[in-house]
Amino acid sequence: MLLKTVDLSVGYGDLRIVQNVSLEVKSGEVVSLLGPNGSGKSTLIKGILGLAKVFEGKVFINGEDVTGVPTYKLIRMGVGYTPQRLNIFPNLTVKENLEVSGSWLDRSKVKRRISELVEMFPELKPRLEYKAGLLSGGERQILALARALIAEPKVLLLDEPTASLSPMAADKIFKYMREVASNGVAIMLAEQNVAKALRSSDRSYILVSGRCVSEASSTSYLTDEQLRKIYLEFISIKPDSSL
């Protein structure tokens, strides 16, 4: 198991937003976190990363207890992350964005990774010397994904990577995500686009009001009438409309 949380409670200040959530993601697996706005998806991810306060519970990466480990060390241990918003450095060029995201690595490795990522995401190639703030929404998300991949993470946490993207750009992000997972990376995806998330992931957890109310294979949410009715309606998503 590459990523595992046990009874994790997370929040800000004195407020617990996520309560006792246990989940796991295996190598090469894409797991989606589904839930309505405010259900605690982003907070859970921030808790795993040490960007939000962990009240109780544990986080394990590759079997090692990393609860309370500073965020930058966790990233250096092999975790990649793309936040929902503000996920690039707009005043740096695209190339600089990639360079600083692997700042602790050998220069030669960063150079090699930039070449590999530019091959993987050809949209970035002609934009390398552009200020990242000038990129389109889709290009920004691709850059955010490339940034998270520069150090070849074993675990990738994606927080709403397709938010406010056109359907075509969103499809591209999901396609890239599957490619990354096929290389053995464990991916946890927080997503509002339920239909696409279910189609692109292996398993899903449903969060409601900070609690995990269901966990099943994504296929079963798509095909099992009862599951769809109970949970997808429960989180205010019409079970048959967009699937």
Added chain:
Amino acid sequence: MLPLNLPQIFFNSIITGSIFMLAAIGLSLSYSLSRFPNFTHAEYITLGGYVGYLLSEQLGMPLYVAFIASFLGSSLLSLASYNVVFKPLQDRGSPLIYLMVASIGLGLVVRHTIQQIWGGSPLTIRAIWPRWILGHLTITGLYIYIITAAIVTAIALHLLLTRTTIGKCIRASADNVELALSSGMNVSSISRFVWLIGGGLAGLSGFFMVAIANAIPLLGWRLLIPAFAVTILGGIGSFYGVLIAAYIIGVAENFSVVGLAALGLPTDLKMLISFVIIVVVLLVKPEGISASIRGGVRV
């Protein structure tokens, strides 16, 4: 009324602007990463001036040694204040007002300690600088020293911020601290480096002020207001903005002296120029001139 010696006024403006630039860079850099206006910055300036006085005048050491010691003394005070006071407060999630009040309080402690050591009377470095007269323009060795320090600093910082990994990480952290952390950057170490450099440059500005005029415990406060004006006019967090704004305010201050003298008013009122610039910029163009600089390096 005496005829205007424009070449000398412009030259003096370059000197003033160079000192303002050295004083303001640290203020702007530390604000970019720590997100609060650090009033203790005034005392980094003051300490630099007194350390320079101590070494060159009291201990009789060469000026270049005093120059280096001014940088080191203030950079260490800056680093210590970050590590001991500001970083712990930020780690506890203290609001902006706590940090500002702490910086004023710490500044008072440092200033009164300096006053206890050296007293409150003005102290002067009695170095004899070579002097050249070119037509209406008088240039001294000290002025050359100041301009060279400003040029070297500007070029070195430009190269640091655009060509080195640490410089790019400084810019990234200034853009978005949380994203920098979650990109594997040790933002605390980056901040320490920035406070070290910024404090050292403030110390140099203090040393030059003492070399030009004299050392007094309020030296830093006299330079802090123009430094804030430079930071705000340049656009908070803009490196190139600070470089340009420092010289604009240098020119404004030197011409204001001429204007005030012509009107028979005390030239000390030149301090008002910085206040007026702060108020006008905040009212008219709060983003400063950096918004007009295309492709500029934001820090």
